[in-house]
Amino acid sequence: MEYSNKVMDHFANPRNVGELEDANAVGQVGNLKCGDIMKIYMKIEDDIIKDISFKTFGCGAAIATSSMATEMVKGKTIQEALKLTNSAVVEALEGLPPAKVHCSVLAEEAIKAALADYYKGKGIDPTPIIGCTGDCAHCHGEHH
């Protein structure tokens, strides 16, 4: 698998790794059978993502996309974070091999899942705001 230098950098030295002790938004997508799970922790204050971290089980691209996606929404407002698309993550990573594009989809879904969790925590139904937060039990075939 040929990865860009950016992917290799985020794989070798992932940013924002681990759990956030005081997270008030946590989202997890993917499943073990498919071989990728991403879990995102956020600390949100005044609608701003003050801090963020992740834990990922998956291939090199899964780790790199998690790292990049967390970098891209850190310090952003919820509204800005909701606009993050998988293709923006791919672009920021200077491309992904076609078979790995699903990892970027998972990263986008993981961010949305964490934000949905934040709304749920506040008693707000996230579905009208966020829509499907992925984690639809099937594997990532259709993203190939």
Next chain:
Amino acid sequence: MDKRFVYADNAATTPVAAEVLSKMLPYFTGEFGNPSAGFYSLGQRAKAAIEEARQQVANVIGAEAKEIIFTGSGTEADNMALRGFMHSKQAKGRRRLITSAIEHHAILHTADALKEEGFNVVVLPVDNYGVVKLDALENAINEDTALVSIMTANNEIGTVQPLREIADICHKKGVFFHTDAVQAFGHIPINVKELGIDMLSLSGHKINAPKGVGALYVRSGIALQSYITGGGQEKGRRSGTENVAGIVALGEAARLKGENMEREMAYVGSLSKRLQEKVLERIPQCALTGHPENRLPGNSSFVFAAIEGETLIMDLNLAGICAATGSACSTASLDPSHVLMSIGLSHERAHGSLRLTLDVMNTEDDVDYIVENLEKILERRRKMSPVWEE
């Protein structure tokens, strides 16, 4: 330990040995004759070189030189055996081909193609160690069965099959037996006459000869349908001007492997044992895959919990170590390797697979360097994994 380069993917391919290279080089330049040009000595010498190589290959498996057909790869030898036999008169119109679930794709995809043509293909299951179920084999052989093809040793998990028992069952039932010995040839003793093997595939690049040369042993008396037709080389069984240098290299590599086999098996086996013991002792939540004893001397294959194989390979590469995995992320499909699935591993377990294949070039320091790095990598990456539980 200082950073080093460790090649631990010898099941994928091996480097050309110095002796092999020096023996083959003249056939590119001074000794460039066409073996079919028998009227002058340049051509005669090329022909003689091929015949010497044929004898050298035959010697390693207890065959006769005339029973060896040189091919362009192990894959071609597999294709030749399966297609050539099923389409031959020898098959007597019988339509069933029996193979196993853990074969290399050179066999499985060829069997698929034969199935498309209307042949009846039965794929036998294996046990948790990857050993073909002999009762299933016995039950699968019917009146319509022409050929059984079961690999000598598996490329992913290293399991060696009980060839003699398999051959005995085949012959008792009057069917022919082919084995893909690409991983085993030159690494473990195989005697086709003693074992009762009718056809055997082998490849140069797994034994320190170059890529792109292989051979098929075909027991004398068996006439395969030729499917590369032309100038009638290899007694009409495989036309095309011979890859003289490659064939010379294969012969020389086979000779060296045959002569040094006992010593190399002991050495490589001890390296693998050291590796397996250290990994299993130092790294929590991991297991050896494949048969605990009946396995290739150089193969150590593992599964690690809570980590994905590609991550391991990439981190090992950053540490200068070449290794392989059968995880889904390493394959083009969504599924982990068919071999890992066939031995009953769950998707979850199979995602964390790692194959380290050692050979004569490796040292104890290589092993220790691998273990040291593997330990570090797993500790670091498992901390990043949402599914890791101590």
